[in-house]
Amino acid sequence: xxxxxxxxxxRTNHLIHWKSLPNAPIAMLLVxxxxxxxxxxxxxxxxxxxxxxxxxxxxxxxxxxxxxxxPDPTKGNRGPQGYAEILDGRYQTDKLGKGTMTGALIITISxxxxxxxxxxxxxxxxxxxxxxxxxxxxxxxxxDFDVPTRR
Amino acid sequence: xxxxxxxxxxxxxxxxxxxxxxAIIGVLIALLLPAVQAAREAxxxxxxxxxxxxxxxxVQSYHDGYGCFPYGALDSHQMSWRVSILPYIEQQNLHEQFxxxxxxxxxxxxxxxxxxxxxxxxxxxxTNLLSIYTGGQVNGVQTYTxxxxxVAGAEGIDPAGTTYESDPTTNxxxxxxxxxxxxxxxxxxxxxxxxxxxxxxxxxxGEIAHDEPGIYGYAGGTGRAIGGGDxxxxxxxxxxxxxxxxxxxIEIGINMPGVATSQIAFxxxxxxxxxxxxxxxxxxxxxxxxxxxxxxxxxxRDHEETDVIK
Numbered sequence: 242x243x244x245x246x247x248x249x250x251x252r253t254n255h256l257i258h259w260k261s262l263p264n265a266p267i268a269m270l271l272v273x274x275x276x277x278x279x280x281x282x283x284x285x286x287x288x289x290x291x292x293x294x295x296x297x298x299x300x301x302x303x304x305x306x307x308x309x310x311x312p313d314p315t316k317g318n319r320g321p322q323g324y325a326e327i328l329d330g331r332y333q334t335d336k337l338g339k340g341t342m343t344g345a346l347i348i349t350i351s352x353x354x355x356x357x358x359x360x361x362x363x364x365x366x367x368x369x370x371x372x373x374x375x376x377x378x379x380x381x382x383x384x385d386f387d388v389p390t391r392r
Numbered sequence: 393x394x395x396x397x398x399x400x401x402x403x404x405x406x407x408x409x410x411x412x413x414x415a416i417i418g419v420l421i422a423l424l425l426p427a428v429q430a431a432r433e434a435x436x437x438x439x440x441x442x443x444x445x446x447x448x449x450x451v452q453s454y455h456d457g458y459g460c461f462p463y464g465a466l467d468s469h470q471m472s473w474r475v476s477i478l479p480y481i482e483q484q485n486l487h488e489q490f491x492x493x494x495x496x497x498x499x500x501x502x503x504x505x506x507x508x509x510x511x512x513x514x515x516x517x518x519t520n521l522l523s524i525y526t527g528g529q530v531n532g533v534q535t536y537t538x539x540x541x542x543v544a545g546a547e548g549i550d551p552a553g554t555t556y557e558s559d560p561t562t563n564x565x566x567x568x569x570x571x572x573x574x575x576x577x578x579x580x581x582x583x584x585x586x587x588x589x590x591x592x593x594x595x596x597x598g599e600i601a602h603d604e605p606g607i608y609g610y611a612g613g614t615g616r617a618i619g620g621g622d623x624x625x626x627x628x629x630x631x632x633x634x635x636x637x638x639x640x641x642i643e644i645g646i647n648m649p650g651v652a653t654s655q656i657a658f659x660x661x662x663x664x665x666x667x668x669x670x671x672x673x674x675x676x677x678x679x680x681x682x683x684x685x686x687x688x689x690x691x692x693r694d695h696e697e698t699d700v701i702k
Contacts, residue, residue, distance in 0.1 A: 311548070
């Protein structure tokens with residue numbers, strides 16, 4: 242065999258070697274690892290429902306605040322609270338929040354002005370936490386609230 | 393001669409073989425790293441559980457000595473329950489530094505006690521160990537905070553339709569309501585015989601150590617929350633306007649943003665929940681997806697709810 246041919250054989254030999262042997266286990270490890278990682282992260286046992294909408298106070302959008310959806314235990318509805326932060330009058334439970342349960346809910350809305358954060362004490366809220374109730378189903382995608390000035 | 397040298401050379405590693413080995417090692421490390429991190433976090437969680445247990449035993453020993461649980465927070469001294477239990481957690485020297493004749497923390501005597509960190513008050517997963525307020529400074533030096541808080545009770549309605557007892561603070565929309573159905577509460581001492589739901593079914597302490605919960609309207613114009621628990625010096629129990637700083641009522645679910653000072657949510661850096669100590673001294677990790685009614689039932693010492701966290 243000539244030198245050139247031997248070198249070629251060696252090279253192709255390695256090519257086959259590289260292709261067949263170590264690739265398969267690496268791929269399997271990678272896929273297996275990804276599967277394990279994916280399985281480890283997404284373990285949520287409660288079904289949460291995405292809800293969004295607008296919150297206004299006497300017709301004007303609430304600048305900042307928090308909306309909490311709690312299943313009403315007196316009506317037999319149980320589960321964790323869902324919540325969303327209100328910014329510029331809008332809330333969305335899948336952004337800055339967590340999905341809600343369906344069924345009878347007790348809703349609490351708090352609203353604050355947006356300040357520069359320089360003060361020691363929290364800025365006073367726009368109104369005392371506003372409580373209301375609602376019945377939502379799987380089909381409910383949006384729910385708007387208007388907080389009246391006089392309650 | 394020439395061919396022998398060639399076969400010698402071919403027995404060494406080629407670049408490709410080396411790369412394959414490195415790739416395999418890389419994949420193995422990549423697989424192992426999350427496991428190592430999880431193990432480290434599990435160890436920190438265990439340490440946190442142990443801290444809660446020590447503090448719960450300290451509170452129990454206080455009950456043995458005085459016949460009642462300590463005040464969760466006491467207006468007449470502005471102090472927290474943590475000061476009361478110092479002799480029972482091997483901190484007698486700090487307890488002696490505290491002057492019980494003073495009615496206020498302000499000045500350099502009683503607030504200065506919090507210049508000493510107490511390791512039992514810190515969750516090892518939490519990052520912020522200092523008080524975050526200028527009011528928490530002594531001569532320009534920040535005092536230390538704590539990550540463990542008393543459970544003052546529940547807020548809202550129980551499954552039977554009865555409202556959980558609470559008192560308003562001077563400004564309920566900022567400072568919230570003080571729970572009256574828990575075990576560590578404001579200006580009131582509770583005894584074991586007051587816990588009609590049973591000590592194994594009632595929370596005593598919980599952890600608040602997270603960036604998320606806090607008060608709105610605070611930081612940098614974003615309306616987002618403060619960091620590291622409620623960021624008060626560990627000696628602080630109340631301020632002049634009567635919010636409770638050392639014990640919180642449960643109105644909001646675990647790891648959620650809080651609104652009012654007295655109702656800041658229990659929260660932790662441990663993934664998926666927070667640890668709580670019960671009045672019997674047991675410590676359990678409570679899932680953040682827990683049924684709110686069950687969570688609140690465990691926070692209240694009475695109301696005879698049947699469904700509680702085991």
